[in-house]
Amino acid sequence: MSAPSADNRQGRGRAGGVSRAERVYLEIRDRLLRGEFPVGQRLVELQLSAEHGTSRTPIREALRRLEGDGHLERDPSGGLRPAVPSVRQMRELYDVRVVIEELLVARAAADGDRGALEELQADWATLTTDWHEGRATLHGPDFVHADEDFHQRVAAASGHETAERLLRDLNDRIRLLRIHDFTTDERIRATFAEHAEILTAVLAGDVDAAASFMRAHVLRSARVVRERVGVALARMFEVPDLTGEPPA
Template sequence: MTDTPGDAHQSLADLVYLRLRERIIEGEYPSGQRLVERELADGMGVSRIPVREAMQRLEREGFLTVQARRGAVVADFGPADAEHFFAVRESLEALAASLAAQHATAAGVRDLERILVRTRKAAEAGRLRETVSLNADFHREIVTLSGNPLLRDMMAPLDGRLRRLFRLTTDADSGLPMCTEHQQLLDAIKARDPETAATLARQHVAGTRAFALRTLGD
């Protein structure tokens, strides 16, 4: 990477942000790890300016926290954090599912079906990282199919936290049961049944919440 002014610099800052964010989500930088601006810049071959901007953005989004005498460290994602996250997510996911059942196009439903097919194949093959990523894709697609741009904007900042939570709590045995629940939700959306879709979304989030809290509490 090289650092250049203007739009190129902004693109570089975005790229650094995405790389650091992905490393946190995937656990390459675990909770509590100290991130040093100079070391990150040297490792990525960039100046410290885009790294500083990326770290400030990650702090605003809850991925990093600044501690006295330690500087920036990767934020914890414990049971209390999960409780707050699920309290918000349950209502928004139910709304997204209800709206998707009302507004999803045939092409949009086919996109959901394709994601679910890929998720099931990944789960059957034990490809955990791919399963986690596709799980997040499925939920993101339902939000898109809601047809509500404000809801998309509200859910977008939660996407990274959702992927991080899935990465921390999903195991090889949870992939196929998750696919079964996704199939039921997909069927309700295809049937244009917003009430059932909302109920299933709430139940799915509640089940994920219970499993995540058990896992994080171990």
């Protein structure tokens, strides 16, 4: 009985306002995003618990969440291994996204729901201030959802229901990749500025500027994701040095 109660205490324990289970989840997720686990490597609870200084219960919970998020996949034997991003699919999805987003923002600038757009602008001005002043802490997935909400609200304000629905489906398919975009404060800060720029053009009714800013915003995101996914994949496919000799 003592082991389960210890696990429960560790799962509930908090450090800096974050539960141990949440901390372990974030740490393993960050290692996966950095490509620290080689392709084909099975993630073993006992080894991870030793590496992260915790019991197996928070490790098990973290692995379940990471599988649900799409970061891990099961092999035929039931083991969990890192999911390998598809670079080709990523490029194709972003090609489609930029076309849809340009259409939606142009429609919003030309004849969008001004009240909804002004409300969106106010909400993001507040979120921007809260983040800069430390009242809002946004981890990668948190900011991905916030960013998706921004784009979906622009889409809803455009009145183009078909394109709005297509964008929602597209976001579902690229969400896992987009987490790579928001792993640094620099990218979050840039995104706040880019969103403000887009909304200013939309509310001014400047269709060309709004479409241009949106296109640059999406392409910049695609480039950052491609670079970071590329770095992660390079690490995942590295051949381990079994000689024990230092690099030349």
